[in-house]
Amino acid sequence: MKRRRFLQTTAALTLSTSAIKALSAQRYLTACNGGKPIAAADSPPLSDSPENPILTDWQWRELAAIQDHLFPPEPDAPGAGDIDALPYLRSILADPKLRPxxxxxxxxxxxxxRQLLRSEDHRDFSALGEDRKEAVLHRLEKESIGRRFLDRLLHYILEACLTDPVYGGNPKEIGWQWLGFEPGYKRPTPKQRYFLLTWVA
Incomplete structure (x- = not known):
């Protein structure tokens, strides 16, 4: 599939660039902190929770169906569900800078x-056939909000494929294995995730 080959090539390039940037950022922060390591914050940031909901359960299920359509599995390649694209997207909302x-x-x-589906007498995107799903997303893509929405979903799907599993995507390094990527060291622990880091006095 041409799209998959394109994404694989793009992912490999993005991963290499991201690794270089991450390493440079880590060295820069350490240098600015007098050579001291960066410590983890005491409390985690906001996350999607029953007390602070972002989308309804129905919306999350439909969002997963959109991701599956945008990044379907193939015999020799993982799909959105395989790389935990939805859990990763939810984990991104734990970053207070990205959340709003x-x-x-x-x-x-x-x-x-939802409005587009209702205009065609459909209720669930997930219940549509592949051709109808494609048509609905093409309609959505023609609008400014739709383009930004789909672009961001694709962005985070790709990130879920490339991220260190500590961030909620790429379970068992499935994306890295697909791309033949060997991660650098040292890798972050759960308490060393970037959005939990703070300066050491």
């Missing part, structure tokens, strides 16, 4: 999708 804009985009994008 992403939350608004997800809510607006899913609401516009």
């Amino acid at each position: 804009e992403l939350e608004a985009l997800l809510v607006d994008g899913m609401e516009r999708l």
Whole structure:
């Protein structure tokens, strides 16, 4: 599949660039901190929870169906479900710097999708055939909110394929194995995830 080959090539290039940037950033932060390691924050940031919901259960299920359509599995390649694209997207919302804009985009994008489905007498995107799913997403893509929504979903699907599993995607390093990528060291622990890091006085 041409799209898959393109994504594989793009992913490999992105992963290499990201690894270089991450290493440079780590060295820079350590240098700015007088050579001291960066410590983990005491408390985690916000996350999607029953007390602080972002989308309904129905919306999350439909969002997973969109991801599956955008990045379907193949015999020799993982799909969105295999790389835990949805759990990874939810984990991104734990970053307080990314959460406000992403939350608004997800809510607006899913609401516009709901309106498009209702206009065609459909209720669930997940219940449509592949051709109808493609048609609905093409309609959504023609609108500004739809383009930004789908672009961001693809962005985080690709990240889920490339990320260290500590961030909630790429379970058992399935994306790395597909790309033939060997991760660098040292890798972060759960307490060393970037959004939990703070300066050491």
